[in-house]
Amino acid sequence: MNPLPEIPAPAHDDAERMSVEELRALQTERMAWTLNHAYTNVPHYKSAFDEAGVHPRDFKKPADLKHFPFTAKKDLRDNYPFGMFAVPREQVARIHASSGTTGKATVVGYTKTDLENWASVGARSLRAAGVRPGDRVHVAYGYGLFTGGLGVHYAAEALGATVIPISGGQTARQVRLIQDFEPDAICVTPSYLLAIIDEMVKQGIDPAATSLRVAVLGAEPWTDAMRAEIEERLAVHAVDIYGLSEVMGPGVGNEDVAEKDGTYLWEDHFYPEIVDPGTGEVLPDGAQGELVFTSLTKEAMPVIRYRTRDLTRLLPGLSRPMRRMERITGRSDDMMIVRGVNVFPSQIEEELLTIAGLAPHFVCVLTRPGRLDELCVRVEAREASVDRDAAASRLAFGVKERFGVTVTVDVLDPGALERSQGKAQRILDMRGGEK
Numbered sequence: 329m330n331p332l333p334e335i336p337a338p339a340h341d342d343a344e345r346m347s348v349e350e351l352r353a354l355q356t357e358r359m360a361w362t363l364n365h366a367y368t369n370v371p372h373y374k375s376a377f378d379e380a381g382v383h384p385r386d387f388k389k390p391a392d393l394k395h396f397p398f399t400a401k402k403d404l405r406d407n408y409p410f411g412m413f414a415v416p417r418e419q420v421a422r423i424h425a426s427s428g429t430t431g432k433a434t435v436v437g438y439t440k441t442d443l444e445n446w447a448s449v450g451a452r453s454l455r456a457a458g459v460r461p462g463d464r465v466h467v468a469y470g471y472g473l474f475t476g477g478l479g480v481h482y483a484a485e486a487l488g489a490t491v492i493p494i495s496g497g498q499t500a501r502q503v504r505l506i507q508d509f510e511p512d513a514i515c516v517t518p519s520y521l522l523a524i525i526d527e528m529v530k531q532g533i534d535p536a537a538t539s540l541r542v543a544v545l546g547a548e549p550w551t552d553a554m555r556a557e558i559e560e561r562l563a564v565h566a567v568d569i570y571g572l573s574e575v576m577g578p579g580v581g582n583e584d585v586a587e588k589d590g591t592y593l594w595e596d597h598f599y600p601e602i603v604d605p606g607t608g609e610v611l612p613d614g615a616q617g618e619l620v621f622t623s624l625t626k627e628a629m630p631v632i633r634y635r636t637r638d639l640t641r642l643l644p645g646l647s648r649p650m651r652r653m654e655r656i657t658g659r660s661d662d663m664m665i666v667r668g669v670n671v672f673p674s675q676i677e678e679e680l681l682t683i684a685g686l687a688p689h690f691v692c693v694l695t696r697p698g699r700l701d702e703l704c705v706r707v708e709a710r711e712a713s714v715d716r717d718a719a720a721s722r723l724a725f726g727v728k729e730r731f732g733v734t735v736t737v738d739v740l741d742p743g744a745l746e747r748s749q750g751k752a753q754r755i756l757d758m759r760g761g762e763k
């Protein structure tokens with residue numbers, strides 16, 4: 329085992345030192361402001377609230393939020409591009425957008441104050457992750473309309489770090505700059521970090537010997553098994569950062585490097601709920617369901633009860649008043665149903681990382697040869713010498729044992745699958761036609 333670097337404990341900011349009661353009071357005040365702001369300035373919210381028969385003045389305490397209507401991605405698309413903005417267009421200081429694999433992009437906007445708040449929750453996130461003022465931070469999230477690069481960039485600056493804004497791609501160059509600039513931290517998707525580690529090995533560089541101490545990983549689901557793989561190979565602390573553009577971007581929440589036990593949601597700016605994805609009923613803390621957010625301070629684009637489709641549960645804070653969320657199992661969109669059994673790519677990842685001969689580069693291929701869906705896991709062998717049949721049977725057996733799902737496994741040559749430079753595409757849907 330490679331020993332992990334020591335990270336000195338940081339000071340917490342004012343919000344992180346509040347009591348739970350103080351936090352609830354702050355949330356109540358900010359939620360009342362947000363509901364009013366959205367109702368008064370965004371026609372969509374006015375008509376949605378009116379239709380549901382609720383008015384911002386009905387809101388007295390966070391539990392009242394459940395009477396207000398949800399907001400879905402479709403509402404943002406229907407109001408494309410700027411219809412969800414709550415301030416005059418000239419007060420919008422920046423725009424981001426999600427690429428949107430189908431249909432229109434989702435557009436989000438920020439005032440100057442929103443950008444400051446984002447940088448401050450981002451700085452808090454990086455601090456929780458173990459980044460310290462004066463550290464060099466290699467940002468390999470994509471820059472551009474995607475919130476990852478610029479979001480983490482301004483967070484690192486606000487923390488007082490030195491930013492290396494390389495963006496995604498050009499993997500050989502990423503490795504060279506890590507060698508030359510000796511960063512303390514890297515911010516990147518876990519799947520692209522694996523590609524960077526593989527490139528180091530290819531160039532004859534020992535990944536465990538770099539200057540890196542911390543990897544701040546997010547933008548896609550990843551597992552504790554992947555954390556163990558990255559921590560061992562790169563000798564860094566691998567810490568989760570969470571966020572989504574509709575709510576802000578990276579830094580809606582972050583894990584604490586000393587705990588590595590759930591991602592703190594920065595509840596002074598974003599109020600979380602867990603709902604039953606089918607009925608929309610609010611579930612108690614601890615229950616598994618869909619994460620829903622209401623922004624508490626956003627000016628340009630407040631969101632009321634935004635349905636993230638991310639599945640998780642809320643846990644009490646350990647060292648802060650804010651609640652933690654358990655690692656996201658997956659998005660409801662990524663749930664595959666194979667002969668009636670639900671399965672997520674993250675479960676496949678967890679299982680395949682228990683098999684020494686298999687590398688964590690994989691894709692789940694869904695087909696429908698007859699009337700039923702079938703799942704084939706295409707995964708790379710770690711080395712050419714691996715007994716592929718044995719590794720394939722072990723994975724198929726493990727997935728069946730653990731999750732009750734029958735899969736076929738195709739073990740490929742090392743390097744056979746295309747590497748992502750950002751978010752990995754874990755599902756290849758070849759079913760065609762009706763789903």
Ligand code: DLL
Nearest residue numbers: 476546547548549569570571572573577578656659
């Ligand atoms: O991915 C923002 C981000 C950038 C977060 C960099 C962290 C780091 P979107 O492109 O809008 O924004 O995608 C948001 O990505 O709803 C989740 O499904 C997924 N996601 C983001 N972070 C995590 C994470 C950015 N730590 C969507 N674990 C979210 C699991 C994550 N899924």
